[in-house]
Amino acid sequence: MDILQIVGLGLVVCVLAIILRQQKPPMATLLTMTAGVIIFFIMMPQITGVFNILRDLAGQANISMVYMGTILKIAGIAYIADFGSQICRDAGENALASKIEFAAKIIVLVMAVPIIVAVLQSLIKLVP
Amino acid sequence: MGNIDLIFKIAGVGLLTAVLSTLLKEYKKDDYAVLATLGGLTVVLFWVVQLLGNLFDQVKSVFKLF
Numbered sequence: 001m002d003i004l005q006i007v008g009l010g011l012v013v014c015v016l017a018i019i020l021r022q023q024k025p026p027m028a029t030l031l032t033m034t035a036g037v038i039i040f041f042i043m044m045p046q047i048t049g050v051f052n053i054l055r056d057l058a059g060q061a062n063i064s065m066v067y068m069g070t071i072l073k074i075a076g077i078a079y080i081a082d083f084g085s086q087i088c089r090d091a092g093e094n095a096l097a098s099k100i101e102f103a104a105k106i107i108v109l110v111m112a113v114p115i116i117v118a119v120l121q122s123l124i125k126l127v128p
Numbered sequence: 129m130g131n132i133d134l135i136f137k138i139a140g141v142g143l144l145t146a147v148l149s150t151l152l153k154e155y156k157k158d159d160y161a162v163l164a165t166l167g168g169l170t171v172v173l174f175w176v177v178q179l180l181g182n183l184f185d186q187v188k189s190v191f192k193l194f
Contacts, residue, residue, distance in 0.1 A: 009132065009135075012135075013135055016135070016136075016139040019139075019143070020139060020142045020143070020146075023142065023143065023146030024142050024145060024146050024165065024168075024169075026169060027138065027141075027142035027145070027146075027168075027169065027172060028142075030138060030142075030172050030173065030176045031135065031138050031139060031142065033176055033180070034134055034135055034138055034175075034176055034179055035135055037179050037180065037182075037183045038131060038132060038134070038135065038179075040183060040186075041131075041182075041183070041186070044186060044190070047190060048190055051190065051191075069192055072191050072192055073191055073192060073193050075191060076187055076190065076191025076192075076193045077191075077193065079187070079191075080184075080187055
């Protein structure tokens with residue numbers, strides 16, 4: 001499924017959503033949500049392929065899986081938070097969208113703290 | 129991957145409920161119009177919530193988020 005089909009699908013859904021938004025605005029939001037999910041499902045094989053390659057490289061370069069796992073988790077959180085907040089913004093709920101992004105930033109920060117601590121500790125060891 | 133037809137199902141149900149509610153309003157049966165809209169909306173919401181459930185499971189498995 002290459003980019004042409006995805007763009008075609010996106011344009012068709014865009015037109016349908018415009019029609020629906022005049023008649024029934026909530027239905028248009030549900031339609032765009034479905035389209036977002038379907039496009040993610042289409043891209044799933046490529047994403048898993050890239051992540052497997054990343055894991056193998058990390059394994060060979062004996063980077064500990066903790067850091068790589070955290071990076072993948074942060075990527076996942078960022079994707080889902082962006083998915084939700086963009087849909088809320090499309091529906092006109094800007095306040096809700098910024099609340100979702102605020103929560104996502106806090107979660108990412110909480111996940112990044114162990115890595116920051118590890119870096120600082122290694123730095124402190126370097127300083128004589 | 130195979131559920132691209134879900135988009136057209138949702139669009140169809142949406143348009144049907146819109147037409148149905150305007151039709152019912154013509155016959156001065158506004159309460160039925162509201163019920164028809166809610167009916168269509170719940171059907172679509174049911175499909176979309178199922179799809180979102182699948183999405184969250186996939187994201188959990190891909191990004192190892194649990």
